[in-house]
Amino acid sequence: MEMPDLTTFVVVADELHFGRAAERLHLTQPAVSHRVKRLERDLGTDLFVRGGRTVSLTEAGELVHRRAPQILGDVARLREDVAAMRAGRAGRVRIGFVGTATYDLLPRLSRRVEQALPHVRLELVGEQLTPDLLAALESGSLDLAVVRDAPPMSTCRRTLLRSEAMVVALPSHHPAAEHAQVDLVDLREERFVVHPSSPPSAMHAAVLAACRSAGFTPRDTLEVRETSTLVTSVAAGLGVALVPNPVRALQLDGVTYRPARGGGRLVTELSVVEPAASSAAAREVSAILQDLAVP
Structure with a gap:
C-alpha cells in the first residue's frame, strides 16, 4: 500500500467527487482515479460505488476512511522520529x-x-x-x-x-594533612587504599607506578572497587590514597585532600x-x- 494512494483516497472520500479531489490535490483527475484504483487492487476490493455523476463509499471504503487518518498520522510521526534519530536528536x-x-x-x-x-x-x-x-x-x-x-x-x-592531576587523600587527623603539599615518600609506611589489582584497574597501576617513582612500594594495600568506598575507607582511618583531583567532589567529613609531589608525572x-x-x-x-x- 502506497501512502500517496491512501492520502488521495481520503480526499476523494471527503469530497465524494473525483474532480474536486483532483483540484485539492493539484493533480489531474485521471491521476487521482489511477491512485484510487491501485489502492483498490492492493486491498482486493472496491472502495467506491461509482454511478454516473455520483460517488459513494462501499462498506470497505467506510472502514478505510475511518482508519486512514490514524495510519497516515502514524506514518508521518514515524518519518519524523526516524529523521530525528538519524540526526542524533x-x-x-x-x-x-x-x-x-x-x-x-x-x-x-x-x-x-x-x-x-x-x-x-x-x-x-x-x-x-x-x-x-x-x-x-x-x-x-x-x-x-x-x-x-x-x-x-x-x-x-x-x-x-582532559588530564587530571593526582592528589593525596588523607584522614584529616593525619600529620601530613597539616602540610600544603605531601611528598609521596613520606607515606611509604602507610597502608594505601587502592582500586582492584584483578581485574587490573587503571588507577591501581597508576598509584603503584607513582610510588615506585618516589622510591618505594606500599608495604600494605586495601583494595576496594568503588571510589566512594575508597574515600570512605580513608575517612575511617584505614589508610591513605592517591586519587585524581575530581575526587575532591566527594567532600566527606574526615578526609583531607592535598597536592602530591615526588612521584614522577602525577597525571592520569x-x-x-x-x-x-x-x-x-x-x-x-x-x-x-x-x-x-x-x-
Whole structure:
C-alpha cells in the first residue's frame, strides 16, 4: 500500500467527487482515479460505488476512511522520529563511567543532555573499572565509555577529555594533612587504599607506578572497587590514597585532600571511547561530554 494512494483516497472520500479531489490535490483527475484504483487492487476490493455523476463509499471504503487518518498520522510521526534519530536528536545512548567521572561528569552530562537533546534517552552506569567498560563496549552493551588511561583499541576511537592531576587523600587527623603539599615518600609506611589489582584497574597501576617513582612500594594495600568506598575507607582511618583531583567532589567529613609531589608525572588521562560505527545520538552525546570536560 502506497501512502500517496491512501492520502488521495481520503480526499476523494471527503469530497465524494473525483474532480474536486483532483483540484485539492493539484493533480489531474485521471491521476487521482489511477491512485484510487491501485489502492483498490492492493486491498482486493472496491472502495467506491461509482454511478454516473455520483460517488459513494462501499462498506470497505467506510472502514478505510475511518482508519486512514490514524495510519497516515502514524506514518508521518514515524518519518519524523526516524529523521530525528538519524540526526542524533533522538534515540538511546548507554554510557559507562569510571568512578571519579561518576561524581563529576555524569550529573552534569545528564542535565545538559536533558536540555539540549530532550528526546535522547540516557542509560547511565557509574562506578565501573576501565577494563570492564572497555569489555562492555566491545560486546555492544555500551555505546560510550568514560575511562582512565585507556589502551589503544583497533575497533574503537578514543578522544582525550582532559588530564587530571593526582592528589593525596588523607584522614584529616593525619600529620601530613597539616602540610600544603605531601611528598609521596613520606607515606611509604602507610597502608594505601587502592582500586582492584584483578581485574587490573587503571588507577591501581597508576598509584603503584607513582610510588615506585618516589622510591618505594606500599608495604600494605586495601583494595576496594568503588571510589566512594575508597574515600570512605580513608575517612575511617584505614589508610591513605592517591586519587585524581575530581575526587575532591566527594567532600566527606574526615578526609583531607592535598597536592602530591615526588612521584614522577602525577597525571592520569580521562577519555571517552566509542565504537567506530557509533550512532548519531552517541556522537552528539560524546560531543557534549568533550565540551563539559574542558577545564
